[in-house]
Amino acid sequence: AQSVTQLGSHVSVSEGALVLLRCNYSSSVPPYLFWYVQYPNQGLQLLLKYTTGATLVKGINGFEAEFKKSETSFHLTKPSAHMSDAAEYFCAVSELGFQKLVFGTGTRLLVSP
Amino acid sequence: GAVVSQHPSWVICKSGTSVKIECRSLDFQATTMFWYRQFPKQSLMLMATSNEGSKATYEQGVEKDKFLINHASLTLSTLTVTSAHPEDSSFYICSAPRGDFGNEQFFGPGTRLTVL
Numbered sequence: 001a002q003s004v005t006q007l008g009s010h011v012s013v014s015e016g017a018l019v020l021l022r023c024n025y026s027s028s029v030p031p032y033l034f035w036y037v038q039y040p041n042q043g044l045q046l047l048l049k050y051t052t053g054a055t056l057v058k059g060i061n062g063f064e065a066e067f068k069k070s071e072t073s074f075h076l077t078k079p080s081a082h083m084s085d086a087a088e089y090f091c092a093v094s095e096l097g098f099q100k101l102v103f104g105t106g107t108r109l110l111v112s113p
Numbered sequence: 114g115a116v117v118s119q120h121p122s123w124v125i126c127k128s129g130t131s132v133k134i135e136c137r138s139l140d141f142q143a144t145t146m147f148w149y150r151q152f153p154k155q156s157l158m159l160m161a162t163s164n165e166g167s168k169a170t171y172e173q174g175v176e177k178d179k180f181l182i183n184h185a186s187l188t189l190s191t192l193t194v195t196s197a198h199p200e201d202s203s204f205y206i207c208s209a210p211r212g213d214f215g216n217e218q219f220f221g222p223g224t225r226l227t228v229l
Contacts, residue, residue: 036220043117043206043220044157051215090156097216099145103156 002027002093004104012110019063019078021107023091026072033074034092034101035065044090050074051097061085086111116140117209119221126197127229134192134224136163136207142187143209147218148180151204163190163207197228 007022025031032051036044048059055067065076074091091104116139126132136146144165149157161182162170169182179201181193190209194201206223210216 041204041223041225043119043222044208045220046217049217099210099216100147100159100162101157101218102159105156106154 002031002095002102004091004093004102006091006104006107008107009105010108010110012112013081014112015083016080019076019081019085019109021076021089021091021109023065023074023076023104024072025074025091025093027093027095029095032094032097033065033067034094035059035063035074035076036090036092036103038088038090038106047076047089081109081111083111083113085109117207117219117221119205119207119224121224122222123225123227125227125229128198129196131193131195132197132226134194134205134207134226136190136192136209136221138188138209138211138219141209141211141213143190143211144187146184146190146207146209148182148190148192149206149208151206151223153204157206160192165190194226197226199228202226202228 003026005024034049035047048057050057050067058064063078088106090106092101094101118137120135146163148160151157160175163182163184165184171177184190208218208220210218
């Protein structure tokens, strides 16, 4: 069965600092991997996705993630945090293309001035 | 871009009443939609897959008689929480895959249900 582990329920950074949100997955087949962002009382917005091909994926708002099969990881990074990046971030995996997403428990990113 | 809407965005009801939540794909058709439930500060849990023209497929542990799903058209799915109780209070989110986006799922803004 597929699963996702996000290390750290909260991550705090200063504005301008590097953002690193960790995600490890388990899947019996080559997975599709996703990062979503959720602002309070809103739905999810897709940041980026990995399906096949290039393992370094660039998304919106300056975020990127690298698929590392050997480490079963898909960590999310951004070189310089902005106050507007403060939100909840979810990593998700799917073994059926875009169907039946399995989400991690989420990481709340806090950005201080 | 693709937009999925939900109505209402929030609802408060008394225990024992039923509440209907609508999920609409505004600019594309979706033969399948997904319903998720999110408890405070927790992740999304898939409840069921809504299928246009046929019965919904429920995940293990989800009461199908409690959470009635109807996929009435190619742009509308409804989730009815029957005889709601305080433990049903949650954030309900739907999503719909868009075929011309490679079936990428687009999420609605969610519905906050509070049962008193």
